[in-house]
Amino acid sequence: MRYAIYRNDTKELVSIALEVPKNFDANVYSYSEVEEYLGTWNIETLSFDPPPPPVRLIPRKEFIERFAPEEWVMLVSLKASDPVVAATFERILMLDYIEPDSTFSQVMAAHFVAQGYLTQERIDEVLS
Numbered sequence: 001m002r003y004a005i006y007r008n009d010t011k012e013l014v015s016i017a018l019e020v021p022k023n024f025d026a027n028v029y030s031y032s033e034v035e036e037y038l039g040t041w042n043i044e045t046l047s048f049d050p051p052p053p054p055v056r057l058i059p060r061k062e063f064i065e066r067f068a069p070e071e072w073v074m075l076v077s078l079k080a081s082d083p084v085v086a087a088t089f090e091r092i093l094m095l096d097y098i099e100p101d102s103t104f105s106q107v108m109a110a111h112f113v114a115q116g117y118l119t120q121e122r123i124d125e126v127l128s
Contacts, residue, residue: 011043057097100127
C-alpha cells in the first residue's frame, strides 16, 4: 500500500510514500491510501483518475487497405468536388500512422457518413 500525501488547504498532491512520514504535520497535510497512482491526481475525489487509454495507431498502408477498392476509388474521385475529402487525403498522405480515435478522424468519418459516401457500419469497421 502507498499513501498519497496532499495539502489540506488546496488538496494538491505533495508526494507518494510507502509510509506516512514520522514528522507528518496533520495541520498542513492529509493522506489517503492508494493502490494505483498511474493516472492524474483528482482533488475532488482525493484519489487518482485512471490513466487515459493508449493511443491507437494504424500504419497508413494498413489503413488504406481497410477500404474496399471501389470505396477508395470513389473517395479519390470525390477529392475534386469535396474539400473535406481532399483535406482527408492530404492528411492521410502526410502521416505515417492514422489515429482512428482522433478528433480529425472522427469528424472526417462523420462527414463521409453524412454525405452518404459510406454507411456508419462501414466506417466503424474501417476505424476499428
